[in-house]
Amino acid sequence: MSSDDDGPGPALSRNLVYLLKHAQLRMTELTTNALTPFGIDGRELGVLLALTGREPASQQQAAQRLGIDRTTMVALLDALEGKGLVSRHPHVEDRRRNVVELTDAGKDTLQKATEASDGAERQFLAPLSPQAAEQLRNSLRTIVIPPGS
Template structure:
């Protein structure tokens, strides 16, 4: 009888969205951490580098807004990246009262290499799904997160 109760409890849990999201998140976080470990950065630091390497120099606050972190967290992330020689704070060319944060050449190189490793880890993580299921899954996540739909299929 204990086996039946255990199976029922497991079925109850695995039918709950929160339970499933938590465990998928934990598995993906571990896979990402393993992929990024050789580069000495974590997923949040890589996200900051990616945002800072985008179209134009950004202030810490602009970058914080793009990745939805608070000011204190962003300062700590930038301090860590600066300590690793991956970003540098510079006076804005548009407004001398403002500083921007930009990846250093080392940061740009690490970003290129770590992004390849991150993308490969993501591909392996999603390999249990067909290409169609992967696209549907990511589209559903974007919808639930309130994120604009991206153009084109997911790279596999």
């Protein structure tokens, strides 16, 4: 049985922190469910995405792209390396730098996991019109990504 006390109420329904938090929780739930068959989570997918489409990156470059600290990046790369999805090796010209590359299994997992993640995004955005979904994405991009990036 439902009452007027169910739901967040008018004050929380307008509170941006509440709305962003619960949107993020819902998106995380959908993404986690979509990625589970591939043995990775959303953070690991982010690392794979940060490593693709560019020249081989150092651990530090990948961490900077994702906006995470070096220790967290090392832990994520250790997990992905343990799953056979990335490999690390010294840079040819600067042996102090570790270069990180996707393995063939990593490329395959990235392709399949990206398709699954895209499906989760479509499910998340389904209540919106295509125009409203694109406007939301563009607005968040404007807020999150610094100009010129």
